[in-house]
Amino acid sequence: MNIEPFQISVSDVEIDDLRRRLRDSRWASATPSESWQQGTDTTWLRELVKYWADSFDWRAAERGLNQQPQFMADVNGQRVHFVHRRGVGPRPYPVVITHGWPGSFFEFHALADRLCDPAAFGADPNDAFDVVIPSLPGFAFSPAPATPGTSAFQVADLWASLMRGLGYERFGAQGGDLGAGVSVALALRHSPVVDGIHLNFLPGSYEPAIDAADSLLTVAEQNFLREKGEWAALEGGYAHMHSTRPRTLAASLNDSPAGLAAWISEKFRAWSDCEGVIERRFSKDELLTNLSLYWYTQSIGTALQMYWENRLQPMRFATGQRVLPPVGFARFPKEINHPPRVWLERTFNVAQWTDMPRGGHFAAMEEPELLAADIRSFFRHFRQ
Template structure:
């Protein structure tokens, strides 16, 4: 596998062009609705756009991103961008963490320090990880698939090859959003390589066997499925668009930075534990660093394409099908769905379940300390087990 170091270096003319486009925005007429009731609030969006054009320092953001050791690898003919940070401890455990939409590898900036060097934040060096954070195909600096068919299942195959190419024959996986699906697919398709997976989200397409031969649905499961359907009807328009007409949407979002900021920024507010004030949790600089990655790499179209592919290859499990590697789950209270433990246990061996005190969909950014401790706790017994299996 060919690997080369990588540093982000956006051309000056791209930065100038972005500012010009923002300043030339043709703003949508106001409607007689309350703030945020019908989507991104116009007042907040204008403030964010003004900051993006006049005060946001991309070069400072770029230097921050480049503090993480980044690489490009040729994996099965696919160019994959990834962060690979070595752990500081006696025996770091290899862990691949996968982001989702509307996030990026930037989501894990604060989490990486806590996982790779736990002693720096008062933890035990024995809990250190070697962490690999790939950018999903079509996201940021990872090449978009040239052919159709790249869903979470195929990404899992890429990640297994990447980890093997980096010298990790056995490793753990973690993820939320789309990354949760990739982590599940890794466990299902590569159980011999995956010691365990830790999730902070359950993909909406996950469906265990629930036929006549299975245990009847519990009241908690029935309530979960009802709430899931209600949420999809009220809040799931974005996902329906992504999974049915992604290129129609991409034509506008790839051309309008303010449109892109509205589409992404509204989700950071709606899905986080921010009590309605998105900047209570995320600074303008952090929001715009993530949004700018989408803008400068022109990846919004290829990124949302994965929703189309996942719709065609959902996470459905047959009667009697079990996923062997153990699972840990951190349930954050402001997450967009709230599955009961029994719903996962129909397919997985759930050995750790935690109801978190605060946080939402973007747990690695919102509560990196809480998430890091849950990940450490889950993988502690698996470290010893992996060493025994290697011996």
């Protein structure tokens, strides 16, 4: 496997073009409504767009990103961008961490700090990790697959090959959002080398087999499925669009940075534990670093493609089928779904379950300390 060092380098021409587009934004008129009631609040968005055009320092963000050891690898014919950070401790344990949408590899920088060098944060150096953070195919600097069919299952195959190419015979996996699906697929398809997986989200397409002899769902499961359906009806329009008409949406989002900001920023507000105020959890610079990665790589369209592929290859299990490696699950209170433990136990060997006191969908950015501690606790069992 060929691996080369990688550094981000956006041209001045691209930066100037983005600023021009932002300043020339054509704002939609709308009938009066409560703030954020019908989507992204226009007043807030205009402030963010102005900041992006006039104050945001991409070069500073770029320098920060390039402080991370980044690489490009040719994995089974697919180019993969990834961060690879070595742990500071006597025997670092390898873990591959996978992001989702609308995130990127950027969202894990604070988490990686705590996992790679736990002693720097008052934790045990024996809990150090070697952390591998790949960009999903079609996201940021990982090119889109050349052919259709790359769902979470195929990405899991890529990650298993990547970790083997990096010299790791056995490893753990962690993820939320789309990354949770990849982590589950790793455990399902590569159990001989995957010790265990840690999740902070349950894939939306996950459906355990319900045996005829055990067909009655618990009250907790019935409530979860009802709440899941209610959420999908009111909040899930984005996912339906991504999974059925991604190219129609991509034409707009790839052309308008204001539109891209509206589409993505709304999710950071709606899915986080911010009480409706985004800046309580994410600074403008953090939001715009993530947005700029999508913009400068023109990857929003190819990123949406994975929703299409996952719809065609959902995470559904047959009778008797189980995920063999142990699972640790961190359930954050403002996550977009809240499965009961029994729902996971129908398919997974749940070895650790934690109800977190705070945090939402973007746990690695919102609560890196809580998430890091839970990951350390779970993988401590596999360090022999």
